[in-house]
Amino acid sequence: xxxxxxxxxxxxxxxxxxxxxxxxxxxxxxxxxxxxxxxxxxxxxxxxxxxxxxxxxxxxxxxxxxxxxxxxxxxxxxxxxxxxxxxxxxxxxxxxxxxxxxxxxxxxxxxxxxxxxxxxxxxxxxxxxxxxxxxxxxxxxxxxxxxxxxxxxxxxxxxxxxxxxxxxxxxxxxxxxxxxxxxxxxxxxxxxxxxxxxxxxxxxxxxxxxxxxxxxxxxxxxxxxxxxxxxxxxxxxxxxxxxxxxxxxxxxxxxxxxxxxxxxxxxxxxxxxxxxxxxxxxxxxxxxxxxxxxxxxxxxxxxxxxxxxxxxxxxxxxxxxxxxxxxxxxxxxxxxxxxxxxxxxxxxxxxxxxxxxxxxxxxxxxxxxxxxx
Numbered sequence: 157x158x159x160x161x162x163x164x165x166x167x168x169x170x171x172x173x174x175x176x177x178x179x180x181x182x183x184x185x186x187x188x189x190x191x192x193x194x195x196x197x198x199x200x201x202x203x204x205x206x207x208x209x210x211x212x213x214x215x216x217x218x219x220x221x222x223x224x225x226x227x228x229x230x231x232x233x234x235x236x237x238x239x240x241x242x243x244x245x246x247x248x249x250x251x252x253x254x255x256x257x258x259x260x261x262x263x264x265x266x267x268x269x270x271x272x273x274x275x276x277x278x279x280x281x282x283x284x285x286x287x288x289x290x291x292x293x294x295x296x297x298x299x300x301x302x303x304x305x306x307x308x309x310x311x312x313x314x315x316x317x318x319x320x321x322x323x324x325x326x327x328x329x330x331x332x333x334x335x336x337x338x339x340x341x342x343x344x345x346x347x348x349x350x351x352x353x354x355x356x357x358x359x360x361x362x363x364x365x366x367x368x369x370x371x372x373x374x375x376x377x378x379x380x381x382x383x384x385x386x387x388x389x390x391x392x393x394x395x396x397x398x399x400x401x402x403x404x405x406x407x408x409x410x411x412x413x414x415x416x417x418x419x420x421x422x423x424x425x426x427x428x429x430x431x432x433x434x435x436x437x438x439x440x441x442x443x444x445x446x447x448x449x450x451x452x453x454x455x456x457x458x459x460x461x462x463x464x465x466x467x468x469x470x471x472x473x474x475x476x477x478x479x480x481x482x483x484x485x486x487x488x489x490x491x492x493x494x495x496x497x498x499x500x501x502x503x504x505x506x507x508x509x510x511x512x513x514x515x516x517x518x519x520x521x522x523x524x525x526x527x528x529x
Contacts, residue, residue, distance in 0.1 A: 195466040197260065198231030205256075206265045207248025209241040211358030213378035214267040217294060217451050220377075220487045228474040230466065233261070241355040244332040245269040246280045253283035258458035260467065264288070266454060268446030269332035275445060275509045276331055276518060278529055285507055288454035289464055292471040293499040295491045296450040297410040299379045300337055301387070301394040303370040311396045311422045315344070318426075323348045323371040326363035328356060330525040335517070336398065336446055337373040339439050340419050342524065344426050350525070358382075364392070375450065376412055376489040396422045398443055400491075407440070412489040419443075434516055441513045449494065449502035471495040 202225070206218045215237075222235040229235075240248035249270050256262035266285075273281050306321060308314050314321075323341070327334040327350045334350075334357075341348045348371070354360045357374055361382060364372040372392075374383055386392035397410040399418025407420045417425075423436060455467060474480065475493040484493070494502050521527035 194230070195260070195462050196231035197229050197233035200231065200233040200261055202226075202229075202233045202235045202261050202263060204235050204237045204263050204265065205248055205252045206237055206239050207241065207245035207252075207270060208239065208267070208356035209358055210239055211362070211382075212356035213296075213358070213375035214265055214451055215239065215356070215358060216381055216487065217377045218265045220484070221292075221453070224474050224483075225470065228470045230470070243280055244273065244329040246273055246278070246283075250280075250282040252456070253287065256456040258456050258460075260455065260459055260463035262456060263291070263467075264454045264456075266452045267333060268336070268450050269328055269334075271445060271506055272333065272335055272442070273331050275507065276514065276521075276529065278331055285503070287457040289457060289459065290499045290503045291453045291455060291467045291495070292475075293449035293453075293494040293502045294451040294488060295400070295448055295494070295502070297376045297400055297412060297447065297489065297491070298336070298373055298398045299376070299383070299394050299413060299416065300340070300371065300373045300396055300398075301379075301383065301392045302372075303364065303367070304390065304393060305367075306370050306393075308395075309393050311417050311425065314346075314395055315422070315425045318344065318346050321347065324369040325350050325371050325373075326354050326360040326369045327352050328354045328360070330521050330527050333357065333375070333446055333450075334373075335521075336439065336442055339435065339442070339517075339520070340398075340423075341371075342520075343423060343433075343435050343439060352525075376410070376491070377487055380412065380489055381487060398447065401444070401448070410489075412491075435520070438513045438517050438520075441509060442517065445506050445509060449499070449506040452499070452503065452506075468496055471499075 204218060204222055206215050208214050219237055222237055226232055226235045240251055245267060252264045256264065274285060302308060308317055323346060325348050327338065329352050330338060338350060357378060360372055361374060363369050383392055387394060394416055397413045397416045397418050399407045399420060400410050401407060407418060409418050455464060472495040475495060518529060
């Protein structure tokens with residue numbers, strides 16, 4: 157496939173994110189050397205807090221994992237999902253930080269919309285990732301798609317006709333996971349009216365299906381399960397993916413969407429005669445922060461070493477099952493599921509943000525969306 161020379165220049169840029177490269181490259185984690193002291197959850201009930209409304213990407217992901225965790229954990233406890241939407245996920249995260257017990261029966265689903273406010277030092281955040289213990293991390297991708305009513309059918313047509321187009325996008329908030337698509341659209345000089353207040357990306361997708369907005373984005377798990385049927389029916393047209401990081405740290409096409417250009421390619425189409433601006437570098441940083449370990453399962457800090465080891469060993473055993481990939485591909489996509497040391501390395505990468513990029517994006521959010529920190 158022919159790629160514009162500017163795209164080659166952008167694609168060749170590498171991320172100085174060795175920890176993420178290591179995490180993304182590992183398919184299965186070697187079990188911990190020492191087995192956990194026998195812990196059983198027989199007859200117990202695990203509460204799985206998901207800080208989003210039903211139907212979004214994180215909810216889809218969490219409900220996929222819940223019964224598998226029940227099967228793999230010793231004693232086969234019932235794992236019950238509790239959705240606590242609000243505040244772009246900060247409401248549920250704050251509640252988990254305040255109320256979760258350290259007995260191994262409370263777990264939490266974090267996503268980019270939980271991580272971004274933490275990284276941006278948002279005043280709503282009352283939780284601290286250093287107080288939690290990661291059990292499993294799922295890298296992911298994402299896709300931007302439009303309604304046929306826009307009259308465009310590809311990223312090339314978007315770049316060609318964007319001056320004549322107006323878009324509406326239903327968003328959780330500018331500091332949620334929507335930061336990545338909103339910044340991407342801004343860097344492409346698209347005329348986008350964002351409507352904030354959605355309770356999750358699932359709510360944004362429903363607004364798209366009702367015709368209230370004409371552009372949307374979903375993470376891979378939600379896109380594969382919820383949007384692919386719309387594409388088949390001609391009700392949604394995919395434009396580009398966000399891409400993935402290869403083993404060498406370079407941005408490349410998402411294997412789940414090989415026919416779609418990734419954002420760096422589209423950015424290069426829109427900017428063939430100039431070097432990448434700082435905004436593009438910031439986009440890459442937040443893409444890394446929000447997608448390398450985009451969704452994670454945590455236990456609260458304070459759980460005993462035996463309980464923590466039991467959870468981590470169970471998660472490793474779960475993703476190591478011979479039939480796991482066949483079960484997971486339609487929901488999680490073709491991404492490695494990270495446990496043990498690799499999950500911890502991915503978390504470290506997700507929470508690393510250069511101060512220069514933090515200041516740039518805080519200024520952009522304030523000027524563009526009047527965001528208060």
